[in-house]
Amino acid sequence: MPHVAIADQTSELHDPRSFITKYIWSQDHKVIAIQYALTAIGVGLIALVLSAMMRLQLGFPDTFDFITPNAYLQFVTMHGMIMVVYLLTALLLGGFGNYLIPLMIGARDMVFPYLNMLSYWTYLLSVLILLASFFVPGGPTGAGWTLYPPQAILPGTPGVDAGIVLMLVSLAVFIIAFTMGGLNYVTTVLQARTHGMTLMRMPLSLWGIFTATVLGLLAFPALLVSAIMMALDKLIGTSFFMPAIVSLGEQLDYTGGSPILFQHLFWFFGHPEVYIVALPAFGMVSDVLAVHARKNIFGYRMMVWAIVIIGFLSFIVWAHHMYVSGMNPVFGYFFATTTLIIAVPTAIKVYNWVLTLWRGNIHLTVPMLFAIGFIFTFTHGGLTGLFLGNVVVDLPLSDTYFVVAHFHMVMGVSPIMVLFAAIYHWFPLVTGKRLHDGLGKLHFWITFLGTYAIYLPMHYLGFLGVPRRYFALGSTDFIPESAQTLNASITVSAIVVGLAQLIFIFNLIWTLRKAKPCSPNPWGAASLEWQTPNVPPRHGNWGQKLPTVYRWAYDYSVPGITSDFIPQNISEDAVIRDAETSGDVDDHSDKGSHT
Amino acid sequence: MSLNFFRTLQEKPWLQPDAVLPERVMDRSDINPKKLPLIVFLGIVSVFFFLFLITFLARSQYPDFQALAGETWQPFYHPQQLWINTGLLLIACVALQVALMATRRQNIHTAQIALCLALLFTLQFGAAQLLLWRHLYKLGFYMASNPANSYFYLLTALHGLHLIGGLFVLVPVILRSFGFFRPATTAPQQRPLQPPRQQQLQYSLELCALYWHYLFVIWLLIFFFNASSPAVYKTLAALCGY
Ligand code: HEM
Numbered sequence: 001m002p003h004v005a006i007a008d009q010t011s012e013l014h015d016p017r018s019f020i021t022k023y024i025w026s027q028d029h030k031v032i033a034i035q036y037a038l039t040a041i042g043v044g045l046i047a048l049v050l051s052a053m054m055r056l057q058l059g060f061p062d063t064f065d066f067i068t069p070n071a072y073l074q075f076v077t078m079h080g081m082i083m084v085v086y087l088l089t090a091l092l093l094g095g096f097g098n099y100l101i102p103l104m105i106g107a108r109d110m111v112f113p114y115l116n117m118l119s120y121w122t123y124l125l126s127v128l129i130l131l132a133s134f135f136v137p138g139g140p141t142g143a144g145w146t147l148y149p150p151q152a153i154l155p156g157t158p159g160v161d162a163g164i165v166l167m168l169v170s171l172a173v174f175i176i177a178f179t180m181g182g183l184n185y186v187t188t189v190l191q192a193r194t195h196g197m198t199l200m201r202m203p204l205s206l207w208g209i210f211t212a213t214v215l216g217l218l219a220f221p222a223l224l225v226s227a228i229m230m231a232l233d234k235l236i237g238t239s240f241f242m243p244a245i246v247s248l249g250e251q252l253d254y255t256g257g258s259p260i261l262f263q264h265l266f267w268f269f270g271h272p273e274v275y276i277v278a279l280p281a282f283g284m285v286s287d288v289l290a291v292h293a294r295k296n297i298f299g300y301r302m303m304v305w306a307i308v309i310i311g312f313l314s315f316i317v318w319a320h321h322m323y324v325s326g327m328n329p330v331f332g333y334f335f336a337t338t339t340l341i342i343a344v345p346t347a348i349k350v351y352n353w354v355l356t357l358w359r360g361n362i363h364l365t366v367p368m369l370f371a372i373g374f375i376f377t378f379t380h381g382g383l384t385g386l387f388l389g390n391v392v393v394d395l396p397l398s399d400t401y402f403v404v405a406h407f408h409m410v411m412g413v414s415p416i417m418v419l420f421a422a423i424y425h426w427f428p429l430v431t432g433k434r435l436h437d438g439l440g441k442l443h444f445w446i447t448f449l450g451t452y453a454i455y456l457p458m459h460y461l462g463f464l465g466v467p468r469r470y471f472a473l474g475s476t477d478f479i480p481e482s483a484q485t486l487n488a489s490i491t492v493s494a495i496v497v498g499l500a501q502l503i504f505i506f507n508l509i510w511t512l513r514k515a516k517p518c519s520p521n522p523w524g525a526a527s528l529e530w531q532t533p534n535v536p537p538r539h540g541n542w543g544q545k546l547p548t549v550y551r552w553a554y555d556y557s558v559p560g561i562t563s564d565f566i567p568q569n570i571s572e573d574a575v576i577r578d579a580e581t582s583g584d585v586d587d588h589s590d591k592g593s594h595t
Numbered sequence: 596m597s598l599n600f601f602r603t604l605q606e607k608p609w610l611q612p613d614a615v616l617p618e619r620v621m622d623r624s625d626i627n628p629k630k631l632p633l634i635v636f637l638g639i640v641s642v643f644f645f646l647f648l649i650t651f652l653a654r655s656q657y658p659d660f661q662a663l664a665g666e667t668w669q670p671f672y673h674p675q676q677l678w679i680n681t682g683l684l685l686i687a688c689v690a691l692q693v694a695l696m697a698t699r700r701q702n703i704h705t706a707q708i709a710l711c712l713a714l715l716f717t718l719q720f721g722a723a724q725l726l727l728w729r730h731l732y733k734l735g736f737y738m739a740s741n742p743a744n745s746y747f748y749l750l751t752a753l754h755g756l757h758l759i760g761g762l763f764v765l766v767p768v769i770l771r772s773f774g775f776f777r778p779a780t781t782a783p784q785q786r787p788l789q790p791p792r793q794q795q796l797q798y799s800l801e802l803c804a805l806y807w808h809y810l811f812v813i814w815l816l817i818f819f820f821n822a823s824s825p826a827v828y829k830t831l832a833a834l835c836g837y
């Protein structure tokens with residue numbers, strides 16, 4: 001192999017000189033991470049604009065001519081798919097996974113840097129294919145992000161010619177990109193950890209990212225399988241999923257395929273996907289909370305177990321998305337039970353976050369605000385999930401705005417909260433500068449309160465029976481006039497929240513151009529990524545010598561020492577103690593023994 | 596491996612500052628560094644094929660599904676051709692295994708011959724699969740005319756892709772065993788850490804052998820699924836809860 005592992009080397013790497021090798025065809029995990037992040041945020045903004053257009057239509061019907069019913073469906077579909085796959089998955093794993101894994105385990109790079117680079121360019125290709133569908137005749141597909149057949153590939157659904165094909169191809173390309181990246185992450189975590197970095201000394205961020213990657217590697221094949229079979233149904237006329245069907249008065253050639261089969265495949269991917277997004281967020285928020293509360297994370301081991309158990313359980317709950325499709329009651333019972341069981345480890349995590357805060361030395365920095373905001377939104381979305389996990393409750397609520405509110409709280413807003421927390425937290429590491437505090441707080445409060453202004457009323461609309469994916473409500477007996485007022489207010493909030501993101505972007509640009517460099521470890525974090533010889537770390541990360549790890553990543557507020565934390569690469573002998581207690585080792589040797 | 600994992604999960608990291616300092620896995624010369632990624636990759640491919648096969652079972656229970664075997668007039672009632680192809684792939688696997696064992700015994704010449712045989716029989720297998728396609732196509736078994744046909748063409752095509760992917764690794768390995776490409780692997784900064792040539796070849800062959808055995812197992816599954824009778828599908832589907 002010409003591309004020998006850089007992570008393998010013990011000598012310092014030479015920085016590539018030219019602009020192209022440094023920033024474009026870079027094999028440095030940090031540059032690739034930034035490329036991933038910028039691309040993901042770019043498409044994410046497109047998805048945000050799409051949601052604004054949907055909200056405009058819902059809030060002020062008959063006002064905007066360019067939003068036709070077909071266009072509305074296309075917006076819904078592209079918004080959902082981009083947000084879930086091309087923004088969140090790519091940003092959390094491709095962006096943060098890439099950046100943090102080698103730094104947190106003390107490696108010089110990923111094990112296969114070349115493959116890593118290829119992964120980014122393949123991802124970019126998938127994004128371009130997806131965006132191309134806006135420009136083909138018929139436009140992008142409007143089948144909903146779930147792409148259920150038979151409607152996804154039959155006339156009547158927008159984008160049935162080129163749109164759906166581009167969507168399927170783009171997903172397939174994305175999955176290839178993800179697999180290349182994922183193989184790298186798993187191998188790097190398992191084989192390239194530095195001296196002394198045992199698995200159980202890894203920060204929780206890494207446990208989350210690692211487990212999510214494994215989930216992704218096992219779940220994305222299901223999407224690939226369904227995309228391949230659906231593409232064949234569409235292009236060659238096979239009948240994997242397409243039933244014998246009459247369309248526009250004509251009997252089609254399809255024989256007797258099973259649309260339900262597609263739903264099973266899709267959700268076998270789709271539910272783990274929720275946790276592919278959630279687990280890295282769980283991990284990163286744990287670290288942010290611990291650092292900014294100057295306390296070790298409560299119940300580290302339990303947190304790791306919960307991540308692993310959630311990962312496992314997420315593969316046996318998928319059919320809770322299919323209660324209305326009909327199934328054997330025994331299966332319904334099974335899936336309702338597993339769904340409720342998965343709430344147990346999830347609840348443990350929430351308790352542990354709260355207990356980490358309890359009697360901590362809480363610094364209300366911007367990352368901390370977002371992290372605490374996450375605890376709220378996630379608990380909120382999780383509780384409505386318990387409702388929907390029960391068959392009898394789900395049946396009337398399915399496909400209403402209650403569901404829209406639920407999944408936006410739990411997998412829309414919550415991971416976004418963590419992403420912001422993470423960006424504000426790790427920005428000084430990536431750029432050497434701290435984002436502006438005041439602007440950050442303004443950004444947080446508008447986003448956090450605005451989210452509630454958007455999604456809280458949606459629960460109520462759902463109870464009224466307002467259906468999701470509807471262009472307009474028309475006159476419906478069971479929906480009162482006032483629902484429209486509520487819808488208008490939601491739209492106004494959504495626009496405000498959307499515009500508030502400009503504060504964030506302004507903050508990014510302003511900080512990069514104008515702000516002064518900050519100290520190398522401004523939050524006083526103990527984990528390894530902050531201990532590099534240069535901040536921001538250079539190519540190869542560790543200078544001449546790889547670090548050695550002596551402890552876990554949560555030694556905060558340790559009694560008897562001079563600074564209030566001990567970095568992971570400081571040995572017991574090198575710890576600087578206060579004069580009066582020096583030598584008194586017993587004093588802190590049982591720290592954290594509450595677990 | 597899994598036991599280890601459970602033991603790891605019970606460690607109490609907050610209690611053991613300075614305790615054991617495990618080595619970096621990458622510094623150990625007794626570990627083939629690409630083996631783990633290959634196993635993970637094959638795991639992913641397994642999920643991929645497993646999902647196809649499970650939908651195959653489900654789909655086989657719908658009335659429009661006409662199995663390719665079971666009745667005398669079906670093409671796989673006597674699947675001689677399938678057996679021949681199986682034999683070809685099996686020989687390729689055995690040849691790779693021989694090449695690996697020869698390399699371990701430092702017997703590079705045997706290894707080279709065995710490697711060429713492996714390549715030859717793999718290509719033979721590919722060609723035979725294409726002939727099989729043509730044969731079925733001539734008999735009028737088109738891809739879209741029946742779900743059983745669809746699955747047959749689809750699964751064999753994917754298996755073929757998997758095989759072509761393997762060739763991208765095998766062919767360079769063969770060339771390297773004959774001494775090509777040597778300079779590329781020894782960029783000056785990396786030289787001290789590179790294992791010697793013989794060990795490198797052995798590592799690559801371990802991977803190829805594993806890959807080919809895996810290909811063979813997948814092929815057996817595909818064979819079994821396509822050449823079974825409706826009764827077998829029914830039993831299996833019942834076992835899976837359909
Ligand atoms: C300010 C932020 C957001 C707003 C205002 C918003 C708004 C909307 C609206 C109006 C719909 C369509 C509802 C319908 O007609 O059925 C929708 C659907 C959806 N959204 Fe969002 N959204 C936002 C952020 C997100 C995020 C961050 C995610 C990431 C998970 C997300 C995921 C989805 C999904 C999966 C759908 C369903 C698409 C479908 O039905 O096929 N949204 N959103």
Ligand SMILES: [Cu+2]
Pocket residue numbers: 270271274317318320321
């Ligand atoms: Cu789910």
